[in-house]
Amino acid sequence: MGLTIRxxxxxxxxxxxxxxxxxxxKKAIRFSLKTKxxxxxxxxxxxxxxxxLQVWAQFKKAHGNMLEFHSKATAIARNHGFSYKSCEELSISSPITELTKRLDIAFKHLGKPEVSKALLGVAKTSSISLKKSIDLFWTQCSDRFANKSEH
Structure with a gap:
């Protein structure tokens, strides 16, 4: 945690x-504390x-397996010369040559479903964003800050 002045x-x-x-x-979050x-x-x-930190820990606890699987899928795709893309991203923005290369490698690894999933973009990811988690944080703890002076 850090404080900056602006x-x-x-x-x-x-x-x-x-x-x-x-x-x-974002690599970091930053917001005003509204004080000098x-x-x-x-x-x-x-x-x-x-x-x-509690919100992030709860998120990690709830989505831990998914986060681990997504990290592994990203690493597998990278090891085969690709960046991880969801199947939606692949279908919309990837050239046919890239799709063909991904399919070729996936077929060569038929006994390893994690490789196919990584190359074809089917690793599950969470739909929650950091912005949503912070909004959720403020909603859930607003009573802790209500009617309290800043002193």
Missing amino acids: KGYYYFVKRVPPYMEKYEN NKFEAMKKAVAIEEEL
Whole structure:
């Protein structure tokens, strides 16, 4: 967790854990703490970080197998010279030559379904994004911050 100052106001900055980066294009999240007081900003940031880490831990616990499978699929695709693309991405934006190469390699590995799944884009991914998880976080913990002074 870090604090930065912009135009006199403190901002909360937290690097997105590697297992969450797949669901967001951002490497870090940053938002205003709406204060110019460093002590107040640190107090808010510690509470927010604690809650955010809990949300991420719950996400990882709920989606752990899927996250692991997706990571492996990405590595397998990379090992065969491709980036991982979902089957929707493959069908919409990939040239036929790339699709043919992926199918050729998948047929050579018929006994290894994980290779076919990785090359043909069928590894399951979560539909939740970091933005959605933060919105969910604020919705679920709004009562903890309601009617409290900033001092």
